[in-house]
Amino acid sequence: MLNGPATTGWREARHQSARQAIVDAAWELVHEEGLAALSIRDLAKRAGITTPTVYAYFESKQAIYDAMFGRAATEFSELMTGPFDDDDPARLLLSSVRRFVEFCMTDVARYQLLFQRTIPGFEPSAESYAPAVRALESARGRLAHNGVTEPRHLDLWTALLTGLVDQQVSNDPGGDRWTRLIDEAVAMFLAHCRPGPTAPVGTSRSPTRGARR
Amino acid sequence: MLNGPATTGWREARHQSARQAIVDAAWELVHEEGLAALSIRDLAKRAGITTPTVYAYFESKQAIYDAMFGRAATEFSELMTGPFDDDDPARLLLSSVRRFVEFCMTDVARYQLLFQRTIPGFEPSAESYAPAVRALESARGRLAHNGVTEPRHLDLWTALLTGLVDQQVSNDPGGDRWTRLIDEAVAMFLAHCRPGPTAPVGTSRSPTRGARR
């Protein structure tokens, strides 16, 4: 704790605080106007400063998106790695899914920024992305506690969950036409992936193409 | 065939032909630059005309997107309602999924326009949207031939498929990390939704909340 970036002087603290205030304003605007509609002018106005001042804290618009991504990823990670007051692995898994879906549905813009690639040239930096990886690791752990350890089943898992969320936000925003299928979807998944019946015999291996990694 | 909009005079035919040429150019550009990057200037240049001429054929930029959507939806409908040379319902269903995924993966921009809502203020007109409904109906029929008739299972089906495609295009473009899970996903789905075992006993009904529609 003695060296490293921890020794934040007063100025550095002020600086970070001002940055946070700008990111606050950015999220406000995005919630009102949509993720793609963010402009530096509007952002400055909302934050009570002027355009050049924004550039005193952020190198470019992309840097602002990156800071927004970082906050969203941190929120996501803290939510998904936080404690679950349940001992049964299956129920715990279900709780985690409900948290995930709730997280996505309560803030669609945040969902779009985190999980869809909708901003033209934007790619999150490694630092901003790191928390999201931690959240995925926690999901892997919860699946393992349910006897699901195959890597491809983790992929099937993410596809199933994002598919439910995606259909919900795209085709029934504010409703529950897909979210109410959560329990059934998880049951279907576990019934298929749990160890008991091992891999179904390869009925349709892709022809041609030699070894691939 | 005598009345209605069918009696296309020579001029009307020319007009439609010119419109198609503009939509051609629009798709070319979108494939190169991305869906959101389409601009009327570039479009005119690509089509070998000038900006005002574009407006002689389309009322606005949104109208161009709508025409693009209409073509995409028609392609989608014709592909999915076309003949499948297979008698076994399960294999036919699998073929349809492969067609669907292939359709999405071979043209990501088309997929985004059709299935994601990524253009700011754009909503397809009813006419442009109609073919997509037909395609969904055909999917319902194929599921019914596999004994899957519950409406909520159709929703689960669309969630599963779009989830696979979405993860594939978002996290492994050009690869097959999720598309290779298609067979397994369909097997999982059918095992769960086929009539045999009726609805699993409600293990986790949501507490509180009285009757809801």
Next chain:
DNA sequence: GTCTATAGCTGGATAGAC
């Protein structure tokens, strides 16, 4: 219908005084 020319606006980003 097609052009030249341009209106009218909004965007990201910067110069330079303080």
Next chain:
DNA sequence: GTCTATCCAGCTATAGAC
């Protein structure tokens, strides 16, 4: 760090001659 003032680029859409 914060401001005023502005540059410059891009956009959609239109006016008006031909």
